[in-house]
Amino acid sequence: MNTVTVQQLVDRFSLEVLAGKDQLHRTIAKTRVYRPGLEFAGYYDFFSHAHVQILGRKEINYLHKLTEEERNLRIGNVVKYHPPCFVVTRGQEGLKYLKKYCEEEGIPLLRTGEATSKVMPMMDIYLAKELAEEAAIHGVCVNVSGIGILLRGKSGVGKSETAHTLIRRGHRLVADDIVVLKKISPETIIGTHNGKTKEFLALRSIGLINVSRLYGRKAFQDETRIVLDIELTKWQENALNNELELEPKYTEYMDVKIPHIEIQLQPGRDVAGLVEAAANNWYLRQQGYSAAEDFMKRLQSED
Structure with missing residues (x-):
């Protein structure tokens, strides 16, 4: 404790x-x-x-x-x-x-x-x-337009590279490689760094970069509330779902359920853009809006 x-x-x-x-x-x-x-x-x-x-x-x-x-x-x-x-x-x-x-x-x-x-x-x-209960996991934590996201996946899948693209688009890094999760309430998990990796991002073929020095102070923040868990996985043919609205999935961290999304990777696919879309879509859902429901209403109104 x-x-x-x-x-x-x-x-x-x-x-x-x-x-x-x-x-x-x-x-x-x-x-x-x-x-x-x-x-x-x-x-x-x-x-x-x-x-x-x-x-x-x-x-x-x-x-x-x-x-x-x-x-x-x-x-x-x-x-x-x-x-x-x-x-x-x-x-x-x-x-x-x-x-x-x-x-x-x-x-x-x-x-x-x-x-x-x-x-x-x-x-x-x-x-x-x-004093919060905490756990350290392997991944990358970013803040996308004020929304805390945990990027996970196997080593070398492209988590840090995706984070780098997001930073260049104006979003913020919280932690790379080791993400410290803190449970500050029964429903709230905060993601932060362990101090040693603060502001650093490791890019294959490039090495370590200091995002604050390279892109300015706005490229980094100390902590963020985690509301999305995104797993980056290798591309699998015929494995993607094309339903209008997917069944919600969750990942549990210290008994707190975090909405989970899987994004499959393929050359040429805008993964950072998909992460942005996932963040914005989560925000709209919190406001009570569902694109699938809106679409179905339009179809029904034409009948």
């Missing part, structure tokens, strides 16, 4: 460390951050203590208004659950009592000048991606 250290959170969001500097190695294993409002009021039945704890103006102002004895009781009851860290937003001051308890319990106390409403969704997204 993936984890994130508090130090990584500090580095990613440029957080100020107020207490627990020697505890930044502590790990975060839960996605989504949590605001302990009811817990400071004494209700702990559903306390998500394993999450990053966000303290906004409501929480801090509430603690400020308590008597010293009651405040110590409230804070003491919360820190004994040992959450991975506390993050105070809006650069709030007067945190001496919080520092005291965090130092005693070995819990990092962090601070940011950003608003709570901005920090929470940003941290949620970051943790969801970093």
